[in-house]
Amino acid sequence: MTLRLPLLALICALVPALPLYAADPFQPVFPFPVSGATAQPSVYDSYDLPIAPWRDDALPVARFEGQVDRRAWQLETGGASLLEVLAPLRDQLEALGYEIVLDCEARSCGGFDFRFATEVLPEPGMHVDLNEFRFLSARRGGEAVGLMISRSASAGFVQIITVGQEALPAPVPGQRPGAGEDPPATALIPLAKPVTLPSEPLAAGDALALLDAGLPFALDDLVFETGSAALSHRDYPSLALVAEWLRADEARRLILVGHTDLSGSLDANIALSKRRAEAVRAALIADFGISAARISAEGAGPLAPRATNASDEGRQKNRRVEAIPAST
Structure with a gap:
């Protein structure tokens, strides 16, 4: 018994120091x-x-x-x-x-x-x-x-x-810790307003600014035949803008990503979205003289919605092709 008491005392002394991770x-x-x-x-x-x-x-x-x-x-x-x-x-x-x-x-x-x-x-x-x-x-x-x-x-x-187990508390405005300071118990991060989509197409300058910043630009004026990957024959200002951005620097590359709404099967939607991106790629090559090596095409189907699929308006916004600047 006398031999065990020191060990028991040591355990009792150490237990309070153990981190209570769950809290x-x-x-x-x-x-x-x-x-x-x-x-x-x-x-x-x-x-x-x-x-x-x-x-x-x-x-x-x-x-x-x-x-x-x-x-x-x-x-x-x-x-x-x-x-x-x-x-x-x-x-x-x-x-x-x-x-x-x-x-x-x-x-x-x-x-x-x-x-x-x-x-x-x-x-x-x-x-x-x-x-x-x-x-x-x-x-x-x-x-x-x-x-x-x-x-x-x-x-x-x-x-x-x-x-x-519980929701995180809402962050409040503040500054990050400076050099040599202890971090606060919570991250002091200001929250921005919820993301809202523009109701009108972006102006040419805004669209080019998005591409310059490395951000996706949605080609919202494109019109495809119903259930098809074929582009309707008409002029598309968004394609002209993308071609202008590419021509400004020969080192620039683009990934075109097609998107669909949630209607239909996943595999069929992914295949359709890729075919539509490929149709846009073909138009940039044939109509604007952009090198095929500078543009690739992919399909995300319904996996990256930007609006609800519960309404006609939301589903329409989700059916799109986006131009994404790619690293050279």
């Missing part, structure tokens, strides 16, 4: 200034957390259920690498007791297939460069965090989806 939700502290943010309402929902890269025409996921928060931030990252943004957030997760399940870059994640198989908030709140992004998955018991990081020409973008 600490993940609320990020960023290593760079925040220039804007957006969030969707916290809801009791399910989230499919990617747990491995895209393989065998599927994305391996683990489904988590709980209070789901979906948020995205724009950061003033300057010339910093994506890893410089990711590493401090990964350290914070590990300090809270999360297990890192997946940590991959664009190509190793599965590129285009991975990006469009996982959940991403709509533009302009979150932007993902298909050639330059990083993704990290982490779990802690029944809690999960999915973290996507990418960039445009002028900003860094961070999306964080969390699943926990």
Whole structure:
């Protein structure tokens, strides 16, 4: 008995020092200034957390259920690498007791297939460069965090989806910690207003500004035959704008991505959306003399909606082709 008392005392002394991870939700502290943010309402929902890269025409996921928060931030990252943004957030997760399940870059994640198989908030709140992004998955018991990081020409973008027992508190305006200061208990991040789509087509200057910033430009004036990938014969100002942007710099490249609404089967919609993107690519090559090597075409089907599929107006907005600047 006398031999066990010191050991028992040591255990009692150590137990209070053990971290109570379950009481600490993940609320990020960023290593760079925040220039804007957006969030969707916290809801009791399910989230499919990617747990491995895209393989065998599927994305391996683990489904988590709980209070789901979906948020995205724009950061003033300057010339910093994506890893410089990711590493401090990964350290914070590990300090809270999360297990890192997946940590991959664009190509190793599965590129285009991975990006469009996982959940991403709509533009302009979150932007993902298909050639330059990083993704990290982490779990802690029944809690999960999915973290996507990418960039445009002028900003860094961070999306964080969390699943926990309670909704995260609403961020309030404030400053990030300065050098040598202890981080606050919660990230002090101002939220932007919810994303709204323009009701009118973008002006030419605005469209070119989007492309210059590395952001997608939706070619909303295109008209396809019903259920077909054939473009109706007419003049399309959006195609002229895209051609103008490409001609301004021979180093520029574009990815054309077709989108559909949710009507019909997934496979059929993805195939149709790619054929429509290919039709737009063919028009840029044939009608505007753009080199075929500078444009590629892909199809996302209904996987990246920008409006509800519950109304005719929303479904119409989701049927589109987007021009996405690609890294050279």
